[in-house]
Amino acid sequence: MKIVVVGGVAAGASVAARARRLDEDAEIILFERGHHVSFANCGLPYHIGNVIKDRERLLVQTPESLRELLDIDARIAHEVTSIDPAAKTVTVKDVDTGEQYTEAYDALALCPGANAVHIPIPGIDAPQVRVLRRIGDMDKIKALVDRETEQAARGERGAMRAVVVGAGYIGLEMAESLHHRGVQVTVVEAADQILPPVDREIATPVMNHLRTRGIDVRVGASAAAIAQQADGSVKVELSTNAFIDADLVIMSVGVRPATELAKAAGLELGPHGGIKVDDHMRTSDPSIWAAGDAVETPHPVLPGTYLTPLAGPANRQGRIVADNICGRDSVYTFTQGTSVVKVFDMVAGGTGATERQLKAAGIAYRAAHVHPSGHAGYYPGTAMMHLKVLFDPETGRVLGGQASGFDGVDKRLDVLAMAVREKLTVFDLEEVELAYAPPFGSAKDPVNMAGFVASNTIRGDIKLWYPQEFPAATEGARIVDVRTPQEYELWHIPGAVNVPIGEFRERSRDWDKNVPVRLYCAVGFRSYLAERILDQRGFADARTLSGGANTFRAWHE
């Protein structure tokens, strides 16, 4: 058995490693066109930020260690330039020498990853404009940052300035990393929010946090042109007609699957342009498998297949490819897109479908927002999180979950990821028994809380209204703020009257039961208590603002 692997990082190295463990006698050749195999892509921003000080730590394996541990023939700086599926051969070019040769395979694993999206605007090829995908990209950006920040420290120039185009995970990690280095950072995002994997009201607190840290965040603005300037900097022109001077521009507007080889070999592609694979990660050619950023995979909630360029799926897909190549029957079910990012002191992420995706797919859903603290409020070191659960309005099935906050966000995402994967319902979330001690959670965990509210919605015990329904949902309604007068003073929804919850039973006694009531408080708890009172008194249409003033403000900001 001769196994050839194209691409030597997350998916590719995983295929090779697992294949060796399953087949001690196979010949395993790994081609990597770059100069490093098996490196920690995800660590690249942090080495630039000097958080990961030792560059060597990013090199998880080397060709030597792969040889020694796993008897893998890893050839770096070797690019596979074509595949002949009929002959079962690949053509390989030694990148350094230009030498070409063919190599036969019994099984071929395509793990070429993805390439940064290149937007065709004037000036995009300027040397100050960079993407971050590989060790070499990192080295160049870091060298520039080292040089310019040292010059600035010596007073030989002003502070270094960077524009990060694209406010996805990598963009924000770069913004933070550059900021750590003393660089003045502007983040430019074409959408009306940062962080596409979460919805607007979950992203807003993170945007505000970035701003308090001195990052200039511009949403609804895209880079339109980049012009060289005499002093060696560039001027970035935005779609909004604003101009920003910069010494470095990081383009992080997404990736595209690397499918040149697959296309040329006549392999089928999916609707989003990724390599099409079956549930065994096999391509349309029975001797060729594929894994990682280059493939499309099903989603647990949405119909169709998607590109989901994440390291965990790439690694696990690689393992499954090896299983199947080696004659095992291993199925890959779906990628749910569980992801998380650290943004200074905040953490945000999601799993499953977002509200935007559900809407676009025409899937019925409802949302519940809660704002519990990461752990018991009386134990130091915690803060409010913004937690959103999307669920089927009939069955309660959890369709997606998102959160942003400070402590304990990643943990709740993992629990919600389990719920999405296992097709659990919000009724299950009410019951889950999670680890509680004051430094770690609450007796009713944030996930339980989200389960309570969502389940109450389905049971009809609470009827929610949402920030995006404002002002329509409040027309002709009595808008009631049940917080304290102090809270009301500081901010309230236009048109709201203040009836603090402690006085609510009395003061609502003679309200007309046929006038709709739109209740809200800070997070939804007190207005829920108020709604229960009105509901039981026979009010026709009393509703609680999902997530209260917190979610409302995050949505409308």
Place this chain on the structure above:
Amino acid sequence: MKIVVVGGVAAGASVAARARRLDEDAEIILFERGHHVSFANCGLPYHIGNVIKDRERLLVQTPESLRELLDIDARIAHEVTSIDPAAKTVTVKDVDTGEQYTEAYDALALCPGANAVHIPIPGIDAPQVRVLRRIGDMDKIKALVDRETEQAARGERGAMRAVVVGAGYIGLEMAESLHHRGVQVTVVEAADQILPPVDREIATPVMNHLRTRGIDVRVGASAAAIAQQADGSVKVELSTNAFIDADLVIMSVGVRPATELAKAAGLELGPHGGIKVDDHMRTSDPSIWAAGDAVETPHPVLPGTYLTPLAGPANRQGRIVADNICGRDSVYTFTQGTSVVKVFDMVAGGTGATERQLKAAGIAYRAAHVHPSGHAGYYPGTAMMHLKVLFDPETGRVLGGQASGFDGVDKRLDVLAMAVREKLTVFDLEEVELAYAPPFGSAKDPVNMAGFVASNTIRGDIKLWYPQEFPAATEGARIVDVRTPQEYELWHIPGAVNVPIGEFRERSRDWDKNVPVRLYCAVGFRSYLAERILDQRGFADARTLSGGANTFRAWHE
């Protein structure tokens, strides 16, 4: 509808609060014999430790706030002294005035919690001997600690000394809290390990951590007698004949359900002495429900019912009691005992069944040990964790999970808790898609890793041997340490030969295939690679030490 609740903290306050939301017209009376309702029991050690500085933070609700928010008639310092189930009345005593009266109920919720186990040894009633259950207990201990540590700080006396009897969660939280206050602490535990909710090899690293922090931990030792001394201190005599001088003794040897009322009223009890309830949390009397530390509940894995005194279950059971009292059909399935504790910089906990419990119950199981880092090793601030998964050797169902470590332990416990609850298998753990970015995890999460190893065990790709099988399992076998010579030098299993993994393929070529081989490395990964080589070469009995030298040493220490 008139609802009477006995006990006003976790379960009781939850019953009352939820009942109000479901029934605005019910009369709800809450009797609490202590002077506080709805306080954070779990925070008590941390106020003594000055970590929670503001005592008021522990009072989650007060009778006034319960009245204002929820129209609940909460009567503190009112003890229910008997129940007349036939008449549907309770007798109540005002603790402060001694006044008695009866109160009728339509539905009664018994939430009296648990009392500290009192071990009948000489001197146990000395004023220096204390338990920690309520605010009053905390106040007295804190006053003593404040006084004596201040005296010590002024040089008026030597350092304050405390003995904590019992190394469960509360005992260890107290040890840490007292240590924070400058108290010299000895922990005495009768079992041969600390932390009963986890197995020995998971507990040992925590014990070592306590010792490095200067806590004197004595396992296999119980308090046998306590003698007053002339200087106001006591001498604690241990079963090992050792003596320890102490100014304070904290007894934390477990709790017993408070069942006096239930027993006197003729309610059925369970096999462990807790109140027996059905799956609607209803007792043997149809008008009486019960919840919290006082009840026995089923377990997801073990047969029978158990006492599991934890705050999360108490709160959720209370909510379910209210549902059923108010005519809803709400089922409580089981308590799986998910728990966690912070011990200085370490975190430990478990969910589901322990190995000891499975063995005692005669349930077939297998264990897998992995030692991944809490997040990507190359990103700062992480350390190795000890993660153990117990599973059904045939179906792979996850029966229990345990972990100790530094970062990310609580998160993996929650994921494993979901697995136990949802009857997932270790094959599911291989596939779960958890949130990954370098500060939070690894592309293959620790839970995936545990899933890989456990699944490999069932598939026969790895055959494990365990520390507790030493030396029996190595008799007549070739014991091979596949670590580096440097690692081997520092420590190795007696009788092991060193064949580093890089030389393993060559050097094992002419070994006799019929001689058993017992492989190990630091954690199991390299010896697994070695085993795959031998397995495929037809070795009859090659095995990998589960968890490697790490688990071995934790077990045998």
